[in-house]
Amino acid sequence: MRLSPLDPLMFAVQMVTGHAHYIAGRYAEAATWAEKAFWEQPNLLATVRLMAATNALSERLEEARKAIARGRALDPGMRISNVKDRVGPFQPEDFARHADALRLAGVPE
Numbered sequence: 737m738r739l740s741p742l743d744p745l746m747f748a749v750q751m752v753t754g755h756a757h758y759i760a761g762r763y764a765e766a767a768t769w770a771e772k773a774f775w776e777q778p779n780l781l782a783t784v785r786l787m788a789a790t791n792a793l794s795e796r797l798e799e800a801r802k803a804i805a806r807g808r809a810l811d812p813g814m815r816i817s818n819v820k821d822r823v824g825p826f827q828p829e830d831f832a833r834h835a836d837a838l839r840l841a842g843v844p845e
Contacts, residue, residue: 747776751783758786759830763793774803781810785823789837800841807843816845 737749754769767790773783788803808814814822816835826834839845 747773747780747783750776751780751786754783754786754790758790763790766790767794767796767799778806779810781807781814782823784810785814785819785838788841788843789834792837792840793833797840800837804838804842814843816843819843 737746740746743749750769750773754766754773757763757766757769767787770783770787770790773780774787777783784803784807788800788807791797791803792800811822816839819835819838820831823831823834
């Protein structure tokens with residue numbers, strides 16, 4: 737990030753950094769990185785889902801619900817029942833935590 741601060745793919749670096757913090761359980765830090773990625777690329781559904789999950793697990797439910805509203809505008813069919821088909825590979829326990837966070841944020845079953 738320091739070597740190429742104007743890189744047009746910076747959102748991807750920010751997203752991966754946020755995801756690493758998320759998996760490590762550092763939800764507030766993950767939310768900060770997800771939000772940075774969102775401002776770079778607001779139509780990327782993966783970023784919106786990460787922003788929702790990390791905010792939900794950071795007990796910032798209003799922000800999580802706003803992210804889900806944005807996510808449902810991008811993908812009206814997003815549900816807990818089909819989110820596994822829409823996300824990258826997760827370990828089973830990490831996916832369960834992700835699904836619970838999305839439920840908390842307001843994703844319907």
